[in-house]
Amino acid sequence: MKEYNNILEITGLEKSFGDKKVLRGVDLKIPQNKVFGFVGRNGAGKTTTMKLILGLLKADKGDILVNGEKVTCGNTATNRFIGYLPDVPEYYPYMTANEYLNFCGEITGMDKKTIKERSAELLEKVGLGTEKHRIKGFSRGMKQRLGIAQALLNKPKLLICDEPTSALDPVGRKEILDILVAAKEETTIIFSTHILSDVEHICDEMALLNEGKVIMQGSIEEVKSRRRGNALEIVPENMNDAALIYSYINALTPASGAKSHAADHHVPQEKAGRSPQEHSSSCIAELTTSGSVILKNEALLPDILRYLADNNIPFIRIEKQEATLEDIFIEAIM
Amino acid sequence: MTAFIKKECMELTRTGRLLILGIIFIFFGILNPAIAKLTPWLYELLQDQIADSGLNIGKVSVTAMTSWTQFYKNAPMALIVLILLTSSVLTGEYQKGTLIQVVTKGLSRKKIFLSKLLTVYGTWTLLYLVYTGITLGYTMYFWGGDEVSYLPLGIVMYWLFGMFLMSALMLFGTVCDNSGQVLLGTGAVFFASILLGYIPKLQKFLPSKLMEGLNLSNGTAIPADFTTAIIIAFLLIIICDILGVVIFDRRKL
Structure with missing residues (x-):
C-alpha cells in the first residue's frame, strides 16, 4: 500500500x-x-x-x-x-x-x-x-x-x-x-x-x-x-530595585531606540493617544505588581546587565518569558 | 453482516425482549384452544342467569373452527405487542448514537439495515410459528377429526400481513427520529388499511384483506378473492424495503 x-x-x-x-x-x-x-x-x-x-x-x-x-x-x-x-x-x-x-x-x-x-x-x-x-x-x-x-x-x-x-x-x-x-x-x-x-x-x-x-x-x-515576542522577565531580589530598573529602561529608550521599538510593535501612536515617550517605554518595559520588570526587547539586555552590575543590584533571575498556549489562544480568537 | 445479525439477536435475548414476546405469543397460542374448550363450560355456568333473562340455550357445539376463530381474533393483539416492542429497533440506535461507531468501522449502511430487517422478519416469523404451532397442536388434540378448509392458506396470509406491517415499521424507522413517530406511522398504515376496507370497491386491494383467512375456512370466500391483496402486499413489502435501504443510506445518524 x-x-x-x-x-x-x-x-x-x-x-x-x-x-x-x-x-x-x-x-x-x-x-x-x-x-x-x-x-x-x-x-x-x-x-x-x-x-x-x-x-x-x-x-x-x-x-x-x-x-x-x-x-x-x-x-x-x-x-x-x-x-x-x-x-x-x-x-x-x-x-x-x-x-x-x-x-x-x-x-x-x-x-x-x-x-x-x-x-x-x-x-x-x-x-x-x-x-x-x-x-x-x-x-x-x-x-x-x-x-x-x-x-x-x-x-x-x-x-x-x-x-x-x-x-x-x-x-x-x-x-x-x-x-x-x-x-x-x-x-x-x-x-x-x-x-x-x-x-x-x-x-x-x-x-x-x-x-x-x-x-x-x-x-x-x-x-x-x-507569539513569544522576545519578552524577558527580570526579577530583582529587592522589590524596590524593580522600579529603579524600570526607570533606567525608560531613560534608555526615549531617544532613537524608543521610536524604532514603537514602530516594531506596530501600534499607531495617534491611536494610542499618548505622547511618543510614554508610549514607547510602556511598550518596551512593564513593571509588575509582584516586583519584577518585563522587558519586551531583548536588544536592551546588555545595557541592563551593565546597569545591574554597575549599581550592584542583586537579582533572583532573568528569564525568557514563554507565552502559554492559553495566551496565544485567547489573543488569537479575541 | 452475520456479525450484526448476531448482535441483533444478542440484543433481543439479553434485553429480555424475546422473553416477553415469547411469553405473550405462547399465552395467546394457548388461549385460542382454551377459550374454545371452555366455552360450553362457561355457558353452563351462566345458564341460570341467561335463562332468567328469558333466553334459552341449547347444546353448545364446539369444533376446531371455534379455536381457529379465536386464532384470528387474538393474532392482531400479539402483532400489536410485537410492533410496540420493535418500534425502537432503528430509532433507539439513532438516539444513543451507537451506529456511528459501527458505520465508521466500515460496515455499510445497507448491511446494517438489511441485518435489522432480517432480524425483525425473523422475529415475527418465529413468534408466529410458535403462536400457530401451539394453537394447531391443541386444536388437533381436542378436535383432531374436524376438517378446516384452506387453513394453511389463511395462516400464511396472516403471516404475510405481519411481514407487511414489519416492513412499514422498518421504513418509518428510517424516516423518524423516535419510536413514538414510528408507532404513529405504523399505526396509521394499519388503521388506514382497515378504514379503507369499508369502501367495498377497495377491499380486495388492501393488505388488511389478508387478515380475513377465517372467511376461507367458513366458506364465505374462495382463495381467488385474495389474489390481488396477496400480490399487492408483496409489492408493498418490496417497495418498503427498497425505500428503506435508500433512505437509510442518506439519513443522518
Whole structure:
C-alpha cells in the first residue's frame, strides 16, 4: 500500500447547517505519526470537521483526502484507515467490553484469531483487561478507555478523538492522555480539545480553528515562538530595585531606540493617544505588581546587565518569558 | 453482516425482549384452544342467569373452527405487542448514537439495515410459528377429526400481513427520529388499511384483506378473492424495503 506523507489533507472545506456557516474554508495537512491537537472554542467547528472526515456529513465545498484517497459522504472506503472515538462513545449496554471488541472486529472483517489477540492486548493497555461486567455499569472514564480500544482495534493509520478528555476527572484525563501517547507509536492521532494543557502535554503539532477557519497551524514550538515576542522577565531580589530598573529602561529608550521599538510593535501612536515617550517605554518595559520588570526587547539586555552590575543590584533571575498556549489562544480568537 | 445479525439477536435475548414476546405469543397460542374448550363450560355456568333473562340455550357445539376463530381474533393483539416492542429497533440506535461507531468501522449502511430487517422478519416469523404451532397442536388434540378448509392458506396470509406491517415499521424507522413517530406511522398504515376496507370497491386491494383467512375456512370466500391483496402486499413489502435501504443510506445518524 502506498504511503503518503500526509495522512490527512483538507482543502477549502465548507459546511453550513441551514443559515449557519460552520466551516468557511478549512485547510489542514496532517503528517504521519504525529499527535495533532485540533483546538478551538466550543462551536468552532471541530466536531463538524471530524464528522466530515468520517463521511458522516456531506461537505458543501472542498476536498478531504485520507491517506491519499478522497472521502465521500455515506459509505466511505477511507474509513478503513480511520479509528474514531466520539466525544461521548456509546455502546450496547448488554455487551461486555470483550464482546464489544469482538463485535467491532467482526464487522471490520478481522479474523477470529487476530480479534482475540488484539482485544486482549488493547483491553490490557487501556486497563480493562480484568473487567468482566457488562458495559451498562461502566463509568465515563471506562467508556472512554474502551472507546480508544475499539478505535485502535484494526490498527488504523489515523485515530480521530473528539474531545476525549473533556468530560473526565483529572485522573481519568491523565489515563487517557497516557494511552494516547502510547498509541502514537502505531498511528497518527488527531485530538480535538479546548483543554490547552492537554495539547501542550502530548501534541507535536496543532491547529487552531476559529469561526470556521484554521487561523494558526504548526508545531507547538512554532506556534509558541510566533507569539513569544522576545519578552524577558527580570526579577530583582529587592522589590524596590524593580522600579529603579524600570526607570533606567525608560531613560534608555526615549531617544532613537524608543521610536524604532514603537514602530516594531506596530501600534499607531495617534491611536494610542499618548505622547511618543510614554508610549514607547510602556511598550518596551512593564513593571509588575509582584516586583519584577518585563522587558519586551531583548536588544536592551546588555545595557541592563551593565546597569545591574554597575549599581550592584542583586537579582533572583532573568528569564525568557514563554507565552502559554492559553495566551496565544485567547489573543488569537479575541 | 452475520456479525450484526448476531448482535441483533444478542440484543433481543439479553434485553429480555424475546422473553416477553415469547411469553405473550405462547399465552395467546394457548388461549385460542382454551377459550374454545371452555366455552360450553362457561355457558353452563351462566345458564341460570341467561335463562332468567328469558333466553334459552341449547347444546353448545364446539369444533376446531371455534379455536381457529379465536386464532384470528387474538393474532392482531400479539402483532400489536410485537410492533410496540420493535418500534425502537432503528430509532433507539439513532438516539444513543451507537451506529456511528459501527458505520465508521466500515460496515455499510445497507448491511446494517438489511441485518435489522432480517432480524425483525425473523422475529415475527418465529413468534408466529410458535403462536400457530401451539394453537394447531391443541386444536388437533381436542378436535383432531374436524376438517378446516384452506387453513394453511389463511395462516400464511396472516403471516404475510405481519411481514407487511414489519416492513412499514422498518421504513418509518428510517424516516423518524423516535419510536413514538414510528408507532404513529405504523399505526396509521394499519388503521388506514382497515378504514379503507369499508369502501367495498377497495377491499380486495388492501393488505388488511389478508387478515380475513377465517372467511376461507367458513366458506364465505374462495382463495381467488385474495389474489390481488396477496400480490399487492408483496409489492408493498418490496417497495418498503427498497425505500428503506435508500433512505437509510442518506439519513443522518
